[in-house]
Amino acid sequence: MQLKAALAEIYGLRYMIDRLDIKSGLAHRVLLASPFIVSQKELQHQLELVSNTQKSLCDDSTKPLLGKVTIKLAQVRDIGGTAKSIQKGVTLNDVELFEVKSFALIAQEVKELLKTIPFLGEQLPSLLAVVELLDPEGTRIPSFYISSHFDANLAPLRKQLAGLELMLEGSTDEQLQRQSDEVRSKIEAIEDGVRQRVSTLLASHANDLARAILAIASIDILIAKAKQAIADSLVMPVIGGETTSYQGLFYPQLKEVLEQQNKRYQPIDVEVNRGSCLITGANMAGKTVLLKTLALSQAMCQYGFFVPAQSAHVALVDHILFSIADEQSELSGLSSYGAEMLKVNHIVQMAKKQHKLLVLIDELARTTNPTEGRAIVNAVANFLNGCNVRAIITTHYSGLGAACRKLRVKGFIDSSGDTQITIRNIGDYIDYSLVEDDGTSVPHEALRIAQILGVDADILTEAAKQLGAN
């Protein structure tokens, strides 16, 4: 899956991508087309590039150079379309020739700047031949026209035309007009010839140009990724193995929002093993955020980004699949239960095909009756436990008999102090960390939370009465 498609599926990914300080539209296009990397070797290489770039950004001897490179990158134009035309042997017009020239000049300057940072510059081929072709004067200024350096015949003809035009000003002499038209068409023929000749010569450098376009884009992307890693305290994940584990995993967007409000954000430690794992916990205990964070972190890792954690081991997967409630189901004409079951079925089918998956299911079967719902949770958990997947399923059901791992969010901290818990400070009284659990009972804190939220006392008293009656 290309990054572009993943943006619509992975919560929080767009936020990270939007905040990348990418300089050129070209790099942005290339970034959105980047693949989900499943090869450990390739991903390792990508992550090391980010890591090395990060080091260069922190090193006082190379940092100013990268600053200069960034300025150059901001001037890059996307000549992807023109490069394709060159490859196909199309004759370029002046605007396209200008763009190729200015791109080649920038690429050469970037290459020169990166001489002392070879790991960044080595993918960038020399475009000196292209520069020399389009800049026969050797001024190295990014402006373009078909000057007489391309064809010596142009200068005298242009001079002649200027003279004729001068004589023609205010005159209607037909012979002069004819003469001027003749000279003009001679000039045009020469100019067209130059465009053809230059375009044909450019075609022999088409591969270098295509490589340079990608290299320039990837330099831009790497610098942006490394800057983001520094700014957002992302970490280079250790990849491979069978178990994914994070220390201090966080959801960047939420962390930033809470920090702006001077609220506490609690990063969590979590281990995702092969098989399935059921997570229980009170409402508002951060189960959904946990799933979203796991998906985001996995995606960032496999698109070659550092991940939002203090330290991370990430087992690579082929696909990230999840079922998290959204508002789309009604639009597709399905009930929320119907939409959920189809998503779960898709997950099961993918698992049956031996795909290596990260599966994240939020409150499975929550919209149906608890008896059947519990049965579905157990069935899905049991089935996935035997597949090549890492599945996390959150639920509010108790008495889960599935033979898989079970975790619980610690939830409410007993507030012995006299501070009143309110909707504003509730976050301070929840411990979001995960503990092993047996799954026989679940936290019963729905009423307490409803009370904190300020739900009408009539309902709360009646509900408590009902509970007592049972």
Next chain:
Amino acid sequence: MPFIDDILTYKSLSIVGLEKNTGKTECLNYVLSRLKDMDKRIALTSIGIDGESRDIVTNTHKPEIRIYNGMIFISAEKHYLQRRITSEILDVSNIHTSLGRLVTARALSSDKVMLSGPPDTHTLKSLIAGMNQYNVDLTIVDGALSRLSLASPAVTEGMVLATGAAYSANIPELVRKTKYVIDLINLPEVEPALKLQLDAVESGILAIDPQGCLHDLNVQSVFMLEKAKDRIFSHGNRLFVAGATSNNLFEFLRMQKNAASIELIVKDFTKIFATPEVYYSFIRKGGTVKVVTRTKLAAVCINPVSPQGYRLSSDELKAAMQDALQMPVYDVKKL
């Protein structure tokens, strides 16, 4: 040499026609032909599409714009590639128009070109600012159709107004219609202290009390005025409207008891969209209108010939116009 020295004191200049075929292009060609021998760097662009050899709207002959060696011009990709002039591309912008991206180029010969520019004044403004990097002394903007908005001092410093038979084929009528625009252009500026304050206000309607303090009336535009009728004069008789002002506003103000002491302030003359009748009846009632920034009018040009074939007497028109406007008027055909 009429009005050229005046033009050179500006950084940017718009050439605006009150109607199509009022001689705007001839006027521009005159200006350019005079500027070519001066030691000044000139840049040229337009708003929207211009410079086509046939006028698309009325299908009449329309002079092309002649650019001289060394001048910088901006045109959309499509027009640029159709050019006859020898020119060097300096930049291709990321701004897309219906005719492709905008190309900035330097003329290396002298010839006629098709000009086209950004479709909106906001982009035009940043484009003019960008001409600094080429050490341009004066940027001239060729207006399209009867768009006065680019003559706003927020976009270009000075303006040349082209009017003529195409606007009205009857001399007194033409003079009257033109005089209205000139009256608006010549509206007096507010005092410097107030100007400084109002320059920063981008929207809404404000009351200005006798001490010069601003009070936001919390009305987004004059179309919502109904809601605030009772509060409008709670801080005195001075009113500032940041956006467009319509007939409705002028009629409302005229009908007030205090009409004679009302002072309406607008950003600049392009914000007044009232018809002459409604505007003048407010003035006759004793009302005052001022602007935050006044437009500098460099010249008024007339074209006595209309695309329908009317040909007014140049001398008669010129005399009548000068008499009414109290400023020199030039016939584009005789420049």
